[in-house]
Amino acid sequence: MSEEGIICRCEELTREDIVTAIRKGARTVSAVKRRTGAGMGLCQGKTCQRLISQILGEEAGVRPQEAGMSRCRHPVRPLPISDIGGTVK
């Protein structure tokens, strides 16, 4: 994969952005997320987390179990605020 290849589509982050975070010390998927915002967008890391885990392996020799995943939180998919706060007119 090239340095310019997009890893996190939602936040438009390239492989180079991820590698920079790893060079600055990130050693888990969560730490990359905190440094770059990867996985903080609309899909909440559904695609990029595995790719980041892989890059952590290539760049820093981190095993997938050590790289981990970022924490799953509600909602599983985006929810319209008007449906949630429905009683307010």
Add this chain to the structure above:
Amino acid sequence: MMGKMAKETEVVVVGGGIIGSATAYYLARAGKDVVLMEKNELASGSSGANAGLTSTTWCPPGPLLQMSMASLKEYDYFSQELAWDIEFERCGRFTVCETEQQFEEMKPFVEVRNKGGNSLRLIDRNELLELEPNLSPSLFGAVFAPNDGHVNPLYAVYAFADAARELGAKIYEYTEPVAINAEHGCVKAIATNKGEIKTKYIINACGIGAPVVSEMVGLKIPIIPNREQMLVSEEMPPILNRVIINAGYMKDVQPTGLGDSAARKKSTQTVGTVCNQTKKGNLLLVGVNDFVGEDERTTFESFPAISEGILRVLPILRTYDVQIIRSFAKFYIYTPDQKPILGKVDGLEGFIMASGVNDYGICFGPIIGKLLSDLICIGETTIPIDEFNLSRFG
């Protein structure tokens, strides 16, 4: 990055949040030999999961107000002069009043704070809607704080930590203290899961974990985790120019000096309406607060509670059909009087507290770092911190 751990240093800062990384930065800048240790990862505690607000509005006159204003200046310097990209902006904040009574209560509130040096302004509905057209016309008015704003709290922690490292500080993640060795009332060393470091000073900047570290030297500190739940929206075009918080929430949650300071009782739940649009365009919506120990799960009930409040204040969100993409929860570092716990500790030379920052740690981080660095390097602070000493709890 981890490397082999140092055997000896002048200062060990425990806790890799905003307070710890800022303190390490100012100490390193002052030429001190400093180690910053974090049991998990940098910014993995409260500093990494909050709305990133920098606010002077709530601060009663005195050291808290002085500290908040001085901290904004540190953020100015750090982000402008030193060009660290931390998305710090003095965009302003509106504390909005939903009832006439709230609006009336804000008159003495503003007066007291302006006498103490702040520059707040009470504005009526018309002016409010002119400045912030997307707010609900049902609001009565607001307190306008022109200097308040926001920062990306994650970027702030990393920037201070990276800057500290550039100045020679050593940073160890996954490094947890297990014991503190003291002799004749003086700190001598700190033992960790990665080995021991000899040191003259230990700064306890552990947030909700601070009681654990203080316990190692037999000190009890009255810090309680107060869970805060928040929602995050998708990125959207700019709909707000400033930070919005409802007056009722500020009164419930912060020591406002309205005659009911520390109104928040243990075991009560508070629901607020805070909206902060980040640089990327996400809305950070706060929040539901409760005391549930260290349980950091989010609840389904918080979704309608937060959403209803925000739709009342910002009805335009319904028109946009804005989508909520995530919830999260972390902790306020609650103290009984909602003041921080800072400074030296009686009877143990070299042990320094830097915790209990309730919900204002992100705002106060830089100034706390600077003051504690001054305390160590020159023995005094430019803003008095005596009233924040642990000894006040007896």
